Amino acid sequence: MGEQRPAGSARRAANRARALRWAVGLGAGVMGAIGLVLLFLLTLATNNRALYERNFAWLLGVNVLVAVALLAVLVWGAVRLGVRVRRGRFGSHLLIKLAAIFGLVGVVPGLLIYVVSYQFVSRSIESWFDVKVEGALTAGVSLARVTLDTIASDLATKTRGASSQLAQVPDAAAGVVLERMRDQLGASDMVLWNAAGQPVAGVGQSRYSLNPDRPSAQQLRAARQERISFQIEGLDDINDPMAAENARVRVLVLVVHPGVGLLAEPRYLQATLPLPQALVANAIAVQEANREYQERALARGGLRRMYIGTLTLALFLAVFGAVLLAVVLGNQLARPLIVLADGVREVAAGNLAPKAALQGKDELGGLTRSFALMTQQLADARSAVERSMEQLDAARGNLQTILDNLTAGVIVLDQQGVIQSSNPGATRILRAPLAAHEGKPLAAVPGLAEFAATVQQHFDAFSLDHGHHSLDHWQHPFELHGSGGGMHAQGTSLVARGAELPNHARLLVFDDISEIVSAQRAQAWGEVARRLAHEIKNPLTPIQLSAERLELKLTGKLPDAEQAVLIKSVKTIVDQVDAMKRLVNEFRDYARLPAAVLQPLDLNALIADVLHLYGAETAQVPVQAELDVRCPRILGDAQQLRQVVHNLLQNAQDATLQAAEQQKLPPAPVVIATRWSESAQRVRLTVSDCGPGFPAYILQRAFEPYVTTKARGTGLGLAVVKKIADEHGARIDLANRIEGEEMRGAQVSLSFAPEAAVAL
The missing domain is CATH 3.30.565.10 (Histidine kinase-like ATPase, C-terminal domain)
Structure with missing residues (x-):
């Protein structure tokens, strides 16, 4: 279960990372697509000034919104990256470097192109509005106007000359003359007006009109005063594609009557003559070009801002998109390395739980899968080692338990006699704190210098003679004499055995046989006591009786000096016999000590x-x-x-x-x-x-x-x-x-x- 939980956590982390990458990628794709569409619309609008002016506000707003969204994504990514750096997460600096590299690759060329384009647009717009161009356009407009006025004046003169044909023609016959004049002049319409402004006769389009266009009073006054007036019509709306065909000259001529009389009423001839279409079209083109030139000359600052704004928005979209793409691509490249680094750090810390592996088909994804497989193999190997170590620890624990409960002392020494380990039995028998002296020479333990020297001599001799005999150990008795100081200063009798271990260490095993020796000696003394009680006590009584009998028989029969010697000698014999009896009785009591009744x-x-x-x-x-x-x-x-x-x-x-x-x-x-x-x-x-x-x-x-x-x-x-x-x-x-x-x-x-x- 312990391995399933890390595996599930790794899978959940991998799923979250995959979902995050998909979300970031999808968002970046959507924002990039919107940016491209808006950039296309912006470019299209710049080609149509009216369309651009009409849609500039919302195009600018949407582009700014896209740029802000991209900037927000960049800020969010920068904040996350800053958090990773502050927490010391591995791969943060690598991600920064990759993002910086990709960002520079995208931003630096974009900035370079922007600078060049900015200079180009600024200078190109200024070059458009040159003084020579403006003079040429102004001269062209003047030339067109003069040409049209000249043609119109010529047509008016011709109409005035032809009006003489109507001087003596009555109103009833004027229609025939007008028809002939229209053919001569090539007019499209001719109307004869009386002094009251009423049509007398008309040919052309006016013939079918019930109310033909009546000249204004101002026009009639000008014709009466100057005998002729004309005006060019049809050029008011130059944007009308039919303007060149509708351009015409309307001429109003006073028809002079040859007679002189107060009752003669003046009449007016109105003729409509078409202008040459090619000339009118050229004049309109020159006028339109001049108009646009003047408008753009007046709005050159706005035009410059329009183009530079379009260029700047395109730069922002390109830069933000490039940086965002750099972050995404850098994350994609750094992700496998971060996964590997996290896995290596966890493995170094001893965590061999299943590691996350990327499912990509590139080499880095394959590397993460190989690392995860290697980690799993290491985990299996460590599990096997842990089981072996548990078995070894159990065996070591059993061995240590056996050593701790052995009555014999066990010491492991190196070749220089340094204590490597010991059991409590050794401490108890030698009555020295051997555990506190591990890592130190046995000779450094207080009271064991002579014992250590003797043991070292036996090990050295055994090592030299090991090849000459088949014994795998040596054995020797020892007598450890007390130093006379301390609570345990009495001597100890030991029998020690030594053997060589495979790692050049030396095993020393010894038993305390003091109790055995003491028991053997006590048993021997008991046997001696019984023999003394049997062999010595029997002759003591006859000796004492014989000495007392001698004293009794010889008393009074010897001189005083010899008598004194006799008494003293007999007393000495009796006293010594009593002393020997007491000694024999003590040995007898020691040998016959009854069993304790507890x-x-x-x-x-x-x-x-x-x-x-x-x-x-x-x-x-x-x-x-x-x-x-x-x-x-x-x-x-x-x-x-x-x-x-x-x-x-x-x-x-x-x-x-x-x-x-x-x-x-x-x-x-x-x-x-x-x-x-x-x-x-x-x-x-x-x-x-x-x-x-x-x-x-x-x-x-x-x-x-x-x-x-x-x-x-x-x-x-x-x-x-x-x-x-x-x-x-x-x-x-x-x-x-x-x-x-x-x-x-x-x-x-x-x-x-x-x-x-x-x-x-």
Whole structure:
């Protein structure tokens, strides 16, 4: 399940990233398409000034909106990129570089083209409105106007000359003359008006008109005064495509009557003559060109702004689109690298969960899939290694448990004798903190320098002779002598075995055989005691009786000097025989010590009962009791434990008295104490004195019979105590008390299991 969750998270992250890329790509495509369409419409509108002016506002607004949208997308992308950089996400700087590269590729050419285009447009527009062009257009317009006026004047003159034909023609016959004149002049319409402005006759289009166009009073007045007037018509709307065909000259001529009389009414001839179409078209073109030139000359600033605005909007769209495309393309290129970098960082951190892989068909996508496959293989390999390590840890744990519970001591050394590891059994047997000295030479452990040197010699000799024999280990007994200082200064008997390990390390295994040696010695002394009791005690009584009989037979029969010698000799024999009897009895008692009958008893009550015999009135050395009321009951033989307390107190008093006599000071009290240890679940009995302490050689063999520091002692007191302690399953310790650097006496301790623990 732990692997499925990371896999699901990776898939969800990949789906979100894919959806985000699609959304960004689709949005960029839509915005780009809108920008291109608007740019096309903007370009189309610039070709049609009217269309441009009509649609410039909304084209500009929509283009600005597109540009703002693109800018918003860019700002959003920049903010996200800034957040990634601030968080120290890998690949952020690479994405910045890629986006900058693509952006420069798109922006720099665009800016260059913009600058060149800007200069080109500005200078081109200024070059359009040259003074020579303006003069040429003005001259062309004037020339066209003069030409038209000349033609119109010529047509008017011809019409005036032809009007003489109507001077003597009456109104009724005027129509025939007008028809002939129209053909002569090529007019399209001719009308004869009377002085009242009423049509008299008409030919052409006016013939079919009920109300032909009547000349204005101003025109009639001008014709009467100047005899002729004309005007050009049909050129008012130059944008009309039929303007060249409709252009005409309307001539109004006063028809002069040859007679002189007040009753003669004047008449007016109106003729409509068409103008040459080619000339009119050229004149219209020149006039239109001049008009547009003047309009654009007046609006050259607006035109420049129009073109530059169009160019700027196109630049913005191109730049924003290029930068956005750069970000998208940079993200597409950096995405696989970021995925790989994240995966490498997680693998470096130890996370071998399934990694995200891109499904693209390019090499980078294939690289991410290969990396994901490699990570999966590494995860499988690590799982296999972890299972192997778990098995190895289990085996190591089992081995460590075995080593921790071994009674034998185990030490692993290198070739230089440096401690690499040890078990608690070694610490217990050697009574030294070996764990605290790991990485240090065995010889550096206090009290083990001689032992370490001997072990090193045996390993060196074994390495040299290993090829000459088939043994795979060496074995040697050791005697570790106490230094005389500390709570555990007594000697220890060891048997050690050494072997070479495959990695050039050295294995040292040793057992504490002190108890075995002590038991063997105790058994030997018991056998000696039985033989002494059997072999020595029998002749002692006859010797004593014979000496007493000699004294009885010879008393009064010898001179005084010989009598005195006889009495003294007999007394010496009897005293020595008694001493030998006591010694034999002690050996007999040691050899015949009965088995302990264990029963629940209160150790404090037992000690208090014994201390009645060591009151101040009877004891040369005072005894001080420090009893722990928390001590539980133990299982023991009251008679034998009473003997243990007596032996220990007597030995402590003798040692304290000896030291007091040597120092010529009052004897210090002997301390007997009990203490309950909750952590060890043991009841401890301790007897401490202020004597001279034990020499090192005595500490090693203090519990053996006939080992003593007293001049007249048999050395059986501590031996009996040791034997009784073994019967009770108690541990006995003997040590010298050190305060500072001075000897403060000796201390004997026995630790008993409580009644409840023994019952279990």
